[in-house]
Amino acid sequence: MARTGPASTARRTLLWLAALIIACTLAVGGGVLAGATTWAPKLGLDLEGGTQMILAPKVEGTSNIAAEQLDQAVSIIRQRVDGSGVSEAQISTEGGRNVVVSMPGKPTDEERNLIKASANMNFRPVIASTDAPSGAVPEAERTPEAELPVPTAAPLNASDPNWVDAALMKQFEATSCINPLTDRPTTSDADKPIVSCEPDTGVKYILGPVEVPGKWIKTASYGLQSGAQGATTNQWSVQLTLEKPEGADAFKAVTQRLYAKYLANPNDPQARFAIVLDDSVVSAPASQAVITDGQSSITGNFNEASSKALADQLKFGSLPISFEIQSEVQISATLGLQQLEMGLLAGLIGLGLVVIYSLFQYRALGLVTIFSLVIAGVLTYLAIVLLGWAENYRLSLAGVAGIIVAIGQTADSFIVYFERVRDELRDGRGLVAAVENGWARAKRTILASKAVNVLASLVLYFVSVGSVKGFAFTLGLTAVADLIVVFMFTHPTLQLLARTKFFGEGHSFSGLDPKQLGAIPLYRGAGRFRTPEETAAVVKGKNVRAAGEAERRQTIAERRLAAKEAEMVGSKGAGAAQSESSDSKESK
Amino acid sequence: MKSFATFGNELYTGERSYEFVGKRKIWFSIAGVLVLLSILFPLLGGGFNFGIDFRGGSQFTISAVTHTDVAIGEAAVAEAAPDTAAVVTNVAGDTMQVQTDRLSDDQTLAVKDALKSAYGVTEDHITSTFVGPSWGQDVSRQAIIGFIVFVLLATVLMALYFRTWRMSIAAMVGMLVVMVVTAGIYAVSGFEVTPSAIIGFLTILSYSLYDTVVVFDKIRENTVDITKSERRTFAEEVNLAVNQTLVRSINTMMVAVLPVASILFIGALLLGAGTLRDLSLALFIGIIVSTFSTIFVAAPMYSWLREREPALAKQAKKVQQRRANDAVAVSTTA
Numbered sequence A: 001m002a003r004t005g006p007a008s009t010a011r012r013t014l015l016w017l018a019a020l021i022i023a024c025t026l027a028v029g030g031g032v033l034a035g036a037t038t039w040a041p042k043l044g045l046d047l048e049g050g051t052q053m054i055l056a057p058k059v060e061g062t063s064n065i066a067a068e069q070l071d072q073a074v075s076i077i078r079q080r081v082d083g084s085g086v087s088e089a090q091i092s093t094e095g096g097r098n099v100v101v102s103m104p105g106k107p108t109d110e111e112r113n114l115i116k117a118s119a120n121m122n123f124r125p126v127i128a129s130t131d132a133p134s135g136a137v138p139e140a141e142r143t144p145e146a147e148l149p150v151p152t153a154a155p156l157n158a159s160d161p162n163w164v165d166a167a168l169m170k171q172f173e174a175t176s177c178i179n180p181l182t183d184r185p186t187t188s189d190a191d192k193p194i195v196s197c198e199p200d201t202g203v204k205y206i207l208g209p210v211e212v213p214g215k216w217i218k219t220a221s222y223g224l225q226s227g228a229q230g231a232t233t234n235q236w237s238v239q240l241t242l243e244k245p246e247g248a249d250a251f252k253a254v255t256q257r258l259y260a261k262y263l264a265n266p267n268d269p270q271a272r273f274a275i276v277l278d279d280s281v282v283s284a285p286a287s288q289a290v291i292t293d294g295q296s297s298i299t300g301n302f303n304e305a306s307s308k309a310l311a312d313q314l315k316f317g318s319l320p321i322s323f324e325i326q327s328e329v330q331i332s333a334t335l336g337l338q339q340l341e342m343g344l345l346a347g348l349i350g351l352g353l354v355v356i357y358s359l360f361q362y363r364a365l366g367l368v369t370i371f372s373l374v375i376a377g378v379l380t381y382l383a384i385v386l387l388g389w390a391e392n393y394r395l396s397l398a399g400v401a402g403i404i405v406a407i408g409q410t411a412d413s414f415i416v417y418f419e420r421v422r423d424e425l426r427d428g429r430g431l432v433a434a435v436e437n438g439w440a441r442a443k444r445t446i447l448a449s450k451a452v453n454v455l456a457s458l459v460l461y462f463v464s465v466g467s468v469k470g471f472a473f474t475l476g477l478t479a480v481a482d483l484i485v486v487f488m489f490t491h492p493t494l495q496l497l498a499r500t501k502f503f504g505e506g507h508s509f510s511g512l513d514p515k516q517l518g519a520i521p522l523y524r525g526a527g528r529f530r531t532p533e534e535t536a537a538v539v540k541g542k543n544v545r546a547a548g549e550a551e552r553r554q555t556i557a558e559r560r561l562a563a564k565e566a567e568m569v570g571s572k573g574a575g576a577a578q579s580e581s582s583d584s585k586e587s588k
Numbered sequence B: 001m002k003s004f005a006t007f008g009n010e011l012y013t014g015e016r017s018y019e020f021v022g023k024r025k026i027w028f029s030i031a032g033v034l035v036l037l038s039i040l041f042p043l044l045g046g047g048f049n050f051g052i053d054f055r056g057g058s059q060f061t062i063s064a065v066t067h068t069d070v071a072i073g074e075a076a077v078a079e080a081a082p083d084t085a086a087v088v089t090n091v092a093g094d095t096m097q098v099q100t101d102r103l104s105d106d107q108t109l110a111v112k113d114a115l116k117s118a119y120g121v122t123e124d125h126i127t128s129t130f131v132g133p134s135w136g137q138d139v140s141r142q143a144i145i146g147f148i149v150f151v152l153l154a155t156v157l158m159a160l161y162f163r164t165w166r167m168s169i170a171a172m173v174g175m176l177v178v179m180v181v182t183a184g185i186y187a188v189s190g191f192e193v194t195p196s197a198i199i200g201f202l203t204i205l206s207y208s209l210y211d212t213v214v215v216f217d218k219i220r221e222n223t224v225d226i227t228k229s230e231r232r233t234f235a236e237e238v239n240l241a242v243n244q245t246l247v248r249s250i251n252t253m254m255v256a257v258l259p260v261a262s263i264l265f266i267g268a269l270l271l272g273a274g275t276l277r278d279l280s281l282a283l284f285i286g287i288i289v290s291t292f293s294t295i296f297v298a299a300p301m302y303s304w305l306r307e308r309e310p311a312l313a314k315q316a317k318k319v320q321q322r323r324a325n326d327a328v329a330v331s332t333t334a
Helices: A006-035 A067-082 A110-115 A166-174 A244-264 A304-317 A335-361 A363-390 A398-425 A431-463 A468-496 A532-542 A547-570 B006-013 B024-044 B068-082 B105-119 B135-160 B165-190 B195-223 B233-245 B246-271 B274-307 B312-331
Strands: A050-059 A090-094 A098-104 A120-127 A194-198 A203-206 A215-224 A232-242 A272-278 A278-285 A295-298 A321-331 B055-061 B087-091 B095-101 B128-129
Touching: A006 A067, A006 A363, A006 A468, A050 A067, A050 A244, A050 B195, A067 A090, A067 A098, A067 A232, A090 A194, A090 B128, A098 A321, A098 B068, A166 A194, A166 A203, A203 A272, A203 A278, A215 A304, A232 A304, A272 B165, A278 B068, A335 B246, A335 B274, A363 A468, A398 A431, A398 B006, A398 B024, A398 B195, A398 B274, A431 A468, A431 B135, A431 B195, A468 B195, B006 B233, B006 B246, B055 B105, B068 B087, B068 B095, B068 B105, B068 B165, B095 B105, B105 B128, B135 B165, B135 B195, B135 B274, B165 B195, B165 B274, B195 B233, B195 B246, B195 B274, B233 B246, B233 B274, B233 B312, B246 B274
Parallel strands: A194 A278
Antiparallel strands: A050 A098, A050 A321, A090 A098, A120 A203, A120 A272, A194 A203, A215 A232, A232 A295, A272 A278, A321 B087, B055 B095, B055 B128, B087 B095
């Protein structure tokens, strides 16, 4: 009997599940042995405490920082912190001056530098550039060692090709500005040339040293370009204003040199200067005039959005906010162990109630629910530990609550499934067939409803920041664990159980007793459901165990019949009350 | 005692039937009143009690303390400024940090004194400052954008899966009711809105839609061949589907709500105010409201949106025609 197809498939599926759990356990075990992780999940800031850093933003040239700039600083830091995992760091301001970052665990030096670093904008002249998006030059085609450029003299100015030495040339050829991108540093020495990319176009550059640092940019705006007669044209442009006198003077010197090259050859890369943000080229316009008053206009293939973006970047870069870590201290958990312990205790009591309720509702089948929940719990736990290791995922109290709600949603998959199986039994099918049919229908429902949860978690994960992101992660995690359990454990187990004597013969404690479910053989010629009268009629004859109820049902049937007759006498042709549902409404 | 299984049997066959669709005017009215109250109450009663994470507040730092007990600080603040909830944290060894709602100057002094004597430190070991919100506008903005994108995508997903946009509309209406009523109960209870509460709120939204999809899938199953059948009208089939999934709805609600309720009651009794209570309250209310909203709002709404379609109206006529004939047959045999 056990050699039938579904049974062996079921057994194989269970083995796969066991293999999955063992593989995850081994992965975690390996991590623990290697000292890279622990058996306990990583906890969030509220439960475990962490590190609190007070950062003082420093805007060059001024000691005051406006509220707007502080908000900007908070959002810059949040992006940087969120970029390094799902740890739900808290970022706030203090005293209208400082930014306070609270993050679980201890930040690594890398993370600390990432947080401190400023957005660094400046202008560098172009020494060389490619014409098109460029990847790395293939090894075979690279310039041989002997032919690499050797500077012949000290560079005269920032555009001088003498800046390019052998090392820089090698770096230039090895760098790729198209996927896969080469990792490049984001903070370089302002006095040295760099190799850079323009992410929007994929063009590769060698740039000279910084000639106009970002702090000399006073402001930038965007709008439609005015023509020679003062009439507005259709061309979008960015207006750049530099600080006087340093910025204006420096820019005058640059544009004088570059304009001369532009006159000689408008396509000379050395006639261009690059606007560089964090060592990436934002834009590299050619110098088409000598700018003497620090008022420059950048034109090109702009539309409204791209001109606004460049103007914002110039403005933003003109406030190069860097951060100084004023203090870095360990902080205790804000909620404390008591909250976590109580939460876990309450969760366990709740789980106990669920167990009692399931057993009461589904008898022996309730045990399947409980085992399924246990397996879902084990999978979720392993996933949390593994993700804590790989992604710095940390469990906050909100996450714990999300998992507790997930108990309900996970159990719901089983409830939907069991109810469908019971429906099939009520239609008079044998248990084995009922399990297969019920599953086919329940599967659709489960997949459709979990799709909603997975969608919610994906969208919120990719769009939101901070603790909402962490929540989305937990939601997605539990939905996936649930799907694995219902497909790989609950259904195969039920398939196997359906073939046992206890369940197959419908023991009254199995939770699938056809008699308790009022099952009757399928009524020939009827559709999916029997009418109440039919059911009642058959139950009356068949169900000896529930004789009292059958009697009651009969009374209902009789009452209905009487009602119909009465109605017939009253009004001919009006809708008769076959069931007590909305007939009366329909006939109005 | 009548068993729950028998209850399920009767619901399945249609022998026992609750008029979720038929009496929808009543249910819609109740839902409408609840929604209205939920909107009016926060408007008239001063709105939501947003916590320090949203509004910013006052922060005290006490250094060189002898005890790093969190409870001492909480008690001191509770005495000096009874209206405010304090978050006390032990920072780096012998420093305590106390955050409260934004206090007036007088209150700040009072709290400062209370903390000073509670922790037994001198004036120069305690400083106060204002802190900004940690749940800033950027977090809210991204959360709202995410929510809107999710709702749009979920609408499309459901419309594609169910092959009718009306189900999406009905499900979204049900979810909006859950949202507004849950928020309204928050406003009425005056519980502090914390980031945890918002997370709980988002959990509820996904739970609500999830619950609706389960019931709607049964409706889809029952009504897929509706025009070929003369057994029941569309509205009756929808009502039958809701009744047939009623056992599942009750069981799921119980299973989901039991752990949450135990956290809510145990947490609130033993711990008093705190994140756990705030969070579990949102979940507790939300789960129950979601279950009811699916049954009493979303499903009847769907029926209402569709039953006047010409094909379905024609089918309803045919059903009544057949019933009239059956009734004649019954009266002749009787």
